[in-house]
């Protein structure tokens with residue numbers, strides 16, 4: 001079956017869904033193709049920190065109703081090391097703050113609002129393949145409900161994450177990569193948070209992060225070996241490790257409770273360049289991955305599609321698609337800043353080796369960012385989110 005749209009979007013994650021909404025707000029039609037079913041993408045627990053510019057964009061698009069009601073506004077974070085907590089007040093340092101709201105909740109909201117408006121998302125689209133993107137008339141082939149389909153469009157947005165089909169289909173890109181010798185074991189627990197803000201802990205046994213998704217649910221992470229198997233971590237062992245790494249001398253303690261979900265996520269830095277070939281454009285994790293310590297992944301996905309939607313809008317208004325030539329450079333400036341920030345936060349907070357010299361360097365860096373206003377402001381500005389790049 002042959003169908004037509006203006007922009008074919010592969011992937012219903014944050015990048016694909018925000019792009020679809022930004023285009024709809026400008027009267028541009030799109031079709032979103034998602035390999036998984038609706039329930040799967042709506043329950044996939046991942047990121048949870050929204051930068052200030054991401055929240056503002058969702059508000060401008062009229063997509064932040066539930067986010068504003070249920071999201072947790074955080075005006076700072078805490079850094080813990082040598083058994084003490086140190087608070088960084090982002091609002092005081094930058095005038096801006098962050099919002100904690102689960103990525104799966106954003107995905108739920110964006111899907112519900114799009115479907116209610118009568119705009120299409122095809123779930124369980126199989127064998128998705130971007131084709132003919134070296135011409136002005138690309139197509140996406142896929143199978144759905146046992147039928148072959150061909151979607152004809154003007155542009156394909158590859159928003160299909162790190163393991164999608166768009167990047168591998170693109171010729172001529174190179175990658176910049178860093179693998180880390182550790183991973184994050186993340187849990188979601190039915191336990192009320194005991195504090196309102198995230199605590200990033202540098203502990204001699206490894207990094208730990210205390211965070212939350214709602215007033216009743218905590219989301220916590222432990223640094224573990226890169227090849228660690230989740231089967232080695234019983235719920236008791238996980239709580240015992242948090243009991244060692246998280247408490248501080250000032251009496252901080254936390255609630256434990258039934259673990260609702262646990263998974264190990266590898267830590268990787270990755271950038272593909274260019275992010276576009278002809279009429280196939282990559283956005284979000286399809287083009288770049290950051291270690292989650294800086295809470296940047298979902299926000300970078302949103303920042304990419306902010307630029308992309310602006311370029312597409314101008315192309316339809318002027319009939320000229322040259323703006324695509326500047327897409328990669330425009331996005332990568334912000335992406336590399338976030339890469340550096342994520343790498344720096346990761347290096348400052350994780351157990352990197354048994355080298356005592358290295359540990360002293362970490363302590364010195366932590367003392368600087370918690371004791372010096374300029375250093376604290378630099379961390380805060382990066383964390384709350386630098387402005388989106390202007391549309392080229």
Ligand SMILES: Cc1cc2nc3c(=O)[nH]c(=O)nc-3n(C[C@H](O)[C@H](O)[C@H](O)COP(=O)(O)OP(=O)(O)OC[C@H]3O[C@@H](n4cnc5c(N)ncnc54)[C@H](O)[C@@H]3O)c2cc1C
Nearest residue numbers: 011013014015035046047128160161164284285295297298
């Ligand atoms: C396992 C995991 C855990 C994470 N945890 C955290 C965290 O704790 N904190 C943090 O800050 N960040 C985390 N991140 C990073 C953050 O979630 C991502 O940066 C964010 O999801 C990027 O959004 P995206 O839309 O670019 O990609 P995704 O959210 O990956 O969306 C891509 C979509 O494309 C779909 N897709 C894939 N292949 C195809 C195909 N062939 N055809 C059609 N559709 C396809 C996928 O099913 C998915 O719905 C995590 C990422 C992963 C992968």
